[in-house]
Amino acid sequence: MPPPEPVAELPVRQVLPALVAALADRGAAVLVAPPGAGKTTLVPLALAEQVEGRVVVAQPRRVAARAAARRMAQLRGERVGETVGYAVRGERRTSDRTRIEVVTTGLLVQRLQHDPELPGTGAVLLDEAHERQLDADLALAFGVEVRAALRPELWLLAMSATAQAERLGALLGTAAEPAPVLRAEGRAYPVDVVWAPPPRPVDPPHGLRVDPRLLDHVAATVRRALAETDGDLLVFLPGAGEINGVAARLAELAGTDLVRLHGRQSGAEQDAALRPAAGRRRVVLATAVAETSLTVPGVRVVVDAGLSRMARTDLARGLGALVTVPVSRAAATQRAGRAGREAPGRVYRCWSAAEHDRLPAQPEPEIAVADLTAFALQLACWGRPDGTGLALPDPPPAAAMQVARGTLEALGAVTPDGRVSGRGRAMAAVGAHPRLARALLDGAAPVGARRAAELVAVLAEPASGDDLVATWRRLRSGTEPAGATWRAEVARLRSALAEFPAPAEHDEQQTSRNEQPAEDDEQQTSRNEQQTRRVRGPGGGRAGVELPDDLAAGLLVGLAYPERLARVRQPGGQAYLMAGGTAADLAPGSALAGAEWLAIAVADRAPGRRGATIRQAAVLDEATAREAGAALLRREREIAWSGGDVLAREVERLGAIVLLDRPLDRPDPARLAAALRDGLRQVGLDLLTWSPQAQQLRARLAFCRQALGGEWPEVTDAALLDRADEWLGPELAAARRRADLARIDVVAALRRLLPWREAGRLDELAPERLAVPSGSRHRVDYSDPAAPVLAVKLQETFGWLDVPRIADGRVPVLLHLLSPAGRPVAVTRDLASFWRTGYPQVRAELRGRYPRHPWPADPTVAVPTRGLQPRRR
Numbered sequence: 043m044p045p046p047e048p049v050a051e052l053p054v055r056q057v058l059p060a061l062v063a064a065l066a067d068r069g070a071a072v073l074v075a076p077p078g079a080g081k082t083t084l085v086p087l088a089l090a091e092q093v094e095g096r097v098v099v100a101q102p103r104r105v106a107a108r109a110a111a112r113r114m115a116q117l118r119g120e121r122v123g124e125t126v127g128y129a130v131r132g133e134r135r136t137s138d139r140t141r142i143e144v145v146t147t148g149l150l151v152q153r154l155q156h157d158p159e160l161p162g163t164g165a166v167l168l169d170e171a172h173e174r175q176l177d178a179d180l181a182l183a184f185g186v187e188v189r190a191a192l193r194p195e196l197w198l199l200a201m202s203a204t205a206q207a208e209r210l211g212a213l214l215g216t217a218a219e220p221a222p223v224l225r226a227e228g229r230a231y232p233v234d235v236v237w238a239p240p241p242r243p244v245d246p247p248h249g250l251r252v253d254p255r256l257l258d259h260v261a262a263t264v265r266r267a268l269a270e271t272d273g274d275l276l277v278f279l280p281g282a283g284e285i286n287g288v289a290a291r292l293a294e295l296a297g298t299d300l301v302r303l304h305g306r307q308s309g310a311e312q313d314a315a316l317r318p319a320a321g322r323r324r325v326v327l328a329t330a331v332a333e334t335s336l337t338v339p340g341v342r343v344v345v346d347a348g349l350s351r352m353a354r355t356d357l358a359r360g361l362g363a364l365v366t367v368p369v370s371r372a373a374a375t376q377r378a379g380r381a382g383r384e385a386p387g388r389v390y391r392c393w394s395a396a397e398h399d400r401l402p403a404q405p406e407p408e409i410a411v412a413d414l415t416a417f418a419l420q421l422a423c424w425g426r427p428d429g430t431g432l433a434l435p436d437p438p439p440a441a442a443m444q445v446a447r448g449t450l451e452a453l454g455a456v457t458p459d460g461r462v463s464g465r466g467r468a469m470a471a472v473g474a475h476p477r478l479a480r481a482l483l484d485g486a487a488p489v490g491a492r493r494a495a496e497l498v499a500v501l502a503e504p505a506s507g508d509d510l511v512a513t514w515r516r517l518r519s520g521t522e523p524a525g526a527t528w529r530a531e532v533a534r535l536r537s538a539l540a541e542f543p544a545p546a547e548h549d550e551q552q553t554s555r556n557e558q559p560a561e562d563d564e565q566q567t568s569r570n571e572q573q574t575r576r577v578r579g580p581g582g583g584r585a586g587v588e589l590p591d592d593l594a595a596g597l598l599v600g601l602a603y604p605e606r607l608a609r610v611r612q613p614g615g616q617a618y619l620m621a622g623g624t625a626a627d628l629a630p631g632s633a634l635a636g637a638e639w640l641a642i643a644v645a646d647r648a649p650g651r652r653g654a655t656i657r658q659a660a661v662l663d664e665a666t667a668r669e670a671g672a673a674l675l676r677r678e679r680e681i682a683w684s685g686g687d688v689l690a691r692e693v694e695r696l697g698a699i700v701l702l703d704r705p706l707d708r709p710d711p712a713r714l715a716a717a718l719r720d721g722l723r724q725v726g727l728d729l730l731t732w733s734p735q736a737q738q739l740r741a742r743l744a745f746c747r748q749a750l751g752g753e754w755p756e757v758t759d760a761a762l763l764d765r766a767d768e769w770l771g772p773e774l775a776a777a778r779r780r781a782d783l784a785r786i787d788v789v790a791a792l793r794r795l796l797p798w799r800e801a802g803r804l805d806e807l808a809p810e811r812l813a814v815p816s817g818s819r820h821r822v823d824y825s826d827p828a829a830p831v832l833a834v835k836l837q838e839t840f841g842w843l844d845v846p847r848i849a850d851g852r853v854p855v856l857l858h859l860l861s862p863a864g865r866p867v868a869v870t871r872d873l874a875s876f877w878r879t880g881y882p883q884v885r886a887e888l889r890g891r892y893p894r895h896p897w898p899a900d901p902t903v904a905v906p907t908r909g910l911q912p913r914r915r
Contacts, residue, residue, distance in 0.1 A: 077379020
């Protein structure tokens with residue numbers, strides 16, 4: 043290979059000899075070099091001179107992969123596809139002469155899965171290792187294991203500007219001997235930092251929302267930078283919506299081209315944004331796709347809004363949400379470096395130095411917050427379902443992995459023990475998220491292979507608008523801006539659907555196929571559909587029936603996201619209930635308003651909201667919803683306590699959505715009794731009618747338990763509920779509803795609890811009434827089991843020398859002595875003492891007030907009476 047053409051001295055050149063020596067000695071290393079140091083382009087060119095086979099460079103983004111390949115080819119004076127080529131999803135430019143191939147990390151993972159030995163590859167370079175995307179973590183972990191077990195001669199290099207180098211070195215090496223870390227010090231060119239916070243406070247981002255005042259300030263900062271500097275500007279914004287917002291605010295700039303750069307554009311549009319415009323200044327409005335591994339020609343100034351967009355997953359609801367967060371300090375460094383790639387530059391940061399110090403040091407790794415379904419499938423295909431033993435920078439969160447494995451098992455991708463199934467390998471071979479792969483495989487027969495591929499391509503890259511079918515039609519007609527990218531993805535999916543090869547094999551077959559006469563669409567579709575019928579799983583119940591677009595889209599979305607099948611709560615409303623149990627609302631003015639059924643492709647939940655907002659969906663009917671969500675269909679006879687009474691019905695559900703609900707004519711008596719017991723436990727014993735007699739009997743039983751223990755039953759609420767079958771069994775067996783409980787004879791039921799040997803002694807041990815000297819029989823109050831009370835007028839107790847005792851003489855009653863008016867004048871268990879000391883005082887106080895009642899001087903020998911003394915004439 044001839045040496046590359048001369049280029050300016052870049053910092054990484056100084057460490058190339060040491061880097062080559064370290065790799066030759068140890069086989070793995072870490073290179074830390076600042077933005078613009080030349081690591082992405084010069085290191086692969088240097089290593090290609092030292093190894094046999096290809097140098098594979100893995101980039102996290104497609105636009106960066108293509109740009110890096112073009113730059114290296116330019117340095118060699120060649121076209122892309124000769125010595126230097128690239129391969130990204132749906133596009134490949136390589137040849138037999140290619141020695142350096144730039145790929146996305148996702149494609150590298152697929153190749154490792156297909157053939158872990160990576161035949162023909164001499165070195166693997168993992169660029170921008172600090173970004174911590176899931177595919178990057180997998181590529182690192184798989185590469186380390188391949189070197190250890192299969193290819194010790196394979197060189198493995200991790201590169202970054204801001205990585206935690208020692209940690210990477212430990213992962214690439216061994217516990218005893220970490221991989222060496224080499225550093226290229228200094229920038230290619232210096233970059234001045236200008237702190238440019240908004241003049242007035244702006245609201246922090248909330249969900250996807252960015253305060254419009256911040257966009258006003260970014261636009262003002264762009265105008266300031268244009269006035270104060272030379273060269274092109276690169277403006278970092280969190281998403282395409284903010285790019286359009288700032289572009290609208292800068293629409294009147296004269297002599298300046300506004301260029302957009304984001305991940306939703308086609309490859310051609312992205313490539314065009316990286317080409318300078320002769321004679322005119324450019325303002326490139328970009329998302330994080332321009333953060334790393336890119337040189338945007340002519341850029342001397344960066345304006346950084348300081349925000350980034352991240353995907354978060356709500357595990358409980360199975361919803362993803364994009365949130366806007368402040369950038370990390372590492373990302374801010376990367377962004378600033380874009381200004382110093384070709385000459386000294388300047389960065390305007392739209393925040394203060396004090397705010398900068400409070401930013402997180404590194405971006406949050408994707409493994410901590412993202413949906414791990416595809417990640418878990420890759421681990422299962424690798425033979426490490428839980429990731430144990432792999433050199434992952436961070437272990438996957440247990441809860442997220444549990445949800446991911448449950449999803450994969452429901453899709454048929456893994457077995458209950460976590461091992462990958464043949465169906466799972468087919469899903470992985472599709473190269474899409476497992477949910478979308480399932481939709482493609484199972485949906486191709488009922489909707490047609492071509493339409494299935496088109497719809498899955500829409501789902502893989504959701505476009506604007508909440509009506510999925512409308513988006514699909516715009517893409518098919520070519521009126522949607524991302525149409526070229528979409529068509530490339532459709533072609534890739536159709537090819538995968540037809541043959542299901544492993545990725546590396548597919549790459550070679552695709553190259554060969556490009557040299558053959560092209561099939562027309564009808565020929566390829568026919569072949570695809572034949573292959574689909576051979577491999578497709580459940581869900582294709584309408585094979586041979588042409589579904590209209592709405593139902594075709596709804597079926598595909600439902601196959602991918604069955605828990606997001608949703609039915610409107612009120613006819614004509616905008617509130618829906620998803621099969622997974624989550625509430626969801628259409629945005630005001632939605633084109634989908636009024637639909638009874640939706641298959642929701644995209645929904646998110648803003649912080650602080652209980653429900654979700656529907657971002658993209660397709661209209662479908664109940665029959666299609668049943669077909670798509672067949673695994674969630676349940677028909678049951680429900681007999682349960684609900685809403686304060688027994689509910690006995692036959693119900694059919696699609697997940698949480700009730701499809702059929704009708705009363706049961708002849709419910710099972712045993713299940714009715716169980717439901718009534720549940721009602722008693724939930725509501726309590728107040729469901730029964732507690733007459734005074736029942737309350738008195740319960741109190742007497744409680745007294746016997748307190749005084750005598752042994753076999754006497756416990757009659758607390760908890761005890762009675764636990765033994766409901768014993769004392770309420772016959773009544774529960776005959777009851778059907780709450781009203782039947784209120785008619786139960788509680789006295790008769792409670793007596794079933796009495797021990798048979800003691801039942802006859804209840805009246806003796808705990809009498810309802812006691813006789814007093816006057817001849818009256820007064821009720822005993824057992825409300826307090828420890829102190830039964832006998833309340834009686836004082837005159838009726840004359841002649842009593844002691845209080846009566848119950849419970850075989852063990853417990854004296856507590857005597858409440860009443861005045862003639864029925865008010866307590868004394869409480870005592872020692873009547874003899876009361877006669878001696880208490881009675882004289884009571885007599886003195888009350889005899890004048892109640893002169894017609896007897897007040898003898900010696901009550902122990904007086905005649906007890908219930909009546910009055912005769913009036914004196």
